[in-house]
Every structure is written in structure tokens, then in C-alpha cells.
Amino acid sequence: MRKAYVAGNWKMNCTIQEATDLAKELVKGLASDANADVAVIPSFLQIAAVKEVVKGTAVKLGAQDVYFENNGAFTGEISTAMLKDAGVEFALVGHSERRHVIGETDAIIRKKLDALLAADLEVILCVGELLSERESGDTEKVLDTQVKAGITGLSSAQLEKVTIAYEPVWAIGTGKVASTEQAQSAHKYIRELVASMFTQEDADKMRIQYGGSVKPDNAKDLLAQPDVDGALVGGAALKADSFLGIIAGA
Numbered sequence: 521m522r523k524a525y526v527a528g529n530w531k532m533n534c535t536i537q538e539a540t541d542l543a544k545e546l547v548k549g550l551a552s553d554a555n556a557d558v559a560v561i562p563s564f565l566q567i568a569a570v571k572e573v574v575k576g577t578a579v580k581l582g583a584q585d586v587y588f589e590n591n592g593a594f595t596g597e598i599s600t601a602m603l604k605d606a607g608v609e610f611a612l613v614g615h616s617e618r619r620h621v622i623g624e625t626d627a628i629i630r631k632k633l634d635a636l637l638a639a640d641l642e643v644i645l646c647v648g649e650l651l652s653e654r655e656s657g658d659t660e661k662v663l664d665t666q667v668k669a670g671i672t673g674l675s676s677a678q679l680e681k682v683t684i685a686y687e688p689v690w691a692i693g694t695g696k697v698a699s700t701e702q703a704q705s706a707h708k709y710i711r712e713l714v715a716s717m718f719t720q721e722d723a724d725k726m727r728i729q730y731g732g733s734v735k736p737d738n739a740k741d742l743l744a745q746p747d748v749d750g751a752l753v754g755g756a757a758l759k760a761d762s763f764l765g766i767i768a769g770a
């Protein structure tokens with residue numbers, strides 16, 4: 521049985537004070553017997569302050585992105601060494617906003633994933649189809665391409681450090697959540713794909729989060745699906761009570 525993994529992606533929101541307050545409320549409200557691993561993913565500028573709040577607690581700290589070079593003349597970028605220095609345990613790669621707003625390719629995303637693993641950091645690899653791709657029946661084709669580009673050739677030990685987040689782009693920040701059947705079917709497809717690329721055991725160990733308009737009132741049903749092992753939460757992670765409500769659904 522895979523333990524649920526619920527991560528809150530705060531995106532480009534919060535002042536340092538707001539992020540600190542949110543982290544404090546979360547730490548205070550988190551039941552010691554919570555049925556899930558819990559993580560927060562503030563923006564780079566809030567990481568140091570949030571680290572002070574979550575250190576020594578069960579709440580993991582992640583970053584929303586990373587650059588794949590170690591150091592040097594890469595103005596505006598943040599390296600894995602910098603993330604480690606700040607106490608970060610993992611980073612997202614391939615979030616749909618980076619793919620579709622910033623224009624990141626599968627090749628760039630893969631370089632970032634490799635850099636994180638080389639630095640012994642964990643990864644949440646985000647994948648998911650656009651509405652037009654779902655409507656034209658290409659969901660599985662898109663997942664196939666993105667997952668293969670993301671993890672082909674990793675060792676089983678490296679794969680253990682990777683969580684995949686299935687985030688249908690049409691469900692992110694839109695209030696239009698995938699149905700439990702749509703989520704389960706995509707997650708099952710991803711797990712079978714991972715099993716075909718690695719081993720069944722590797723695939724069974726992997727946690728696959730669902731993301732896209734997860735709220736306290738839909739989390740329980742989504743998380744009850746056999747292949748949905750957690751949630752990557754955006755909007756509803758910006759209020760401690762709604763994020764805690766989602767964790768309670770695990």
C-alpha cells in the first residue's frame with residue numbers, strides 16, 4: 521500500500537509574511553497521525569523563511585523549479601546546490617505552467633530531472649494533456665511522450681526518488697476537476713507504462729499524484745482511486761484549512 525503524498529504548490533503567490541503564516545498554520549493543524557506525507561512548495565524567495573517553520577516537522581519542503589547547471593553565468597536561475605543549501609528536499613519539474621506558459625520542452629525538463637537526481641534531491645515530474653489533446657483522443661499519446669522523455673534510462677534506485685504528478689492542463693486552476701474515472705484511467709495508464717519501462721515492482725512502488733482543482737470536497741473520492749496516490753494542490757493549498765481538508769481526505 522502506497523502512503524498518500526499531498527503537496528501544496530503555492531506558485532507565484534504570498535509575501536514572506538504570508539508564506540510564513542501559512543506554513544505555521546499548517547504545521548499547527550497537521551494531525552500527528554495524518555495518513556499522508558505532506559509537502560509545501562513556496563516560491564524561491566519564501567523558501568528560507570518557510571524552512572524555519574517546517575524544520576523538525578513532518579512537512580517536506582520543495583521548490584517549484586530548478587536550473588540544470590551547477591553554477592556560473594546563468595542570470596536569474598537557481599541550481600540544485602542552492603536548493604540543497606536552503607534545505608529543500610525536492611523540486612517540481614515540467615509543471616504545465618512551465619511547459620505551456622514559459623515554453624519548456626521535454627528535453628529541458630529531463631535535464632532538470634537529471635540534475636536533481638545527481639544532487640540526491642527528489643523530483644515531482646508533472647505530466648498532462650491539454651484540453652485539445654484530450655478532445656482529439658490523444659491523452660495517452662501525450663502521457664506516453666512526456667513520461668518516456670522524463671524517466672527513460674533511470675535506474676530503479678533513481679526512479680524511487682521520482683513521483684509523477686498527472687495534471688490535466690484543462691483542470692489546473694479552472695475549477696474543472698477530472699472525474700474519478702478520468703483520473704484513475706490516466707493514472708493506471710501511467711503505472712502500466714512505468715511497469716513496461718522498468719519492472720512491475722518499480723511501478724507498484726511509484727506514487728502518482730493527481731493535480732488540477734483538487735479541493736477538500738473532491739479529494740476523498742479522487743484519493744480513493746486505486747492508482748491515485750496523492751495530490752498536487754495549487755489554489756486550495758493557499759489556505760491552511762482547505763489544504764488540511766484535502767490531507768484529511770487521504
Ligand code: PGA
Pocket residue numbers: 529687691692693694695731732733734752753754755756
Ligand atoms: P490547482 O493547481 O489546484 O489550482 O488546479 C494545481 C497545480 O497546478 O499543481
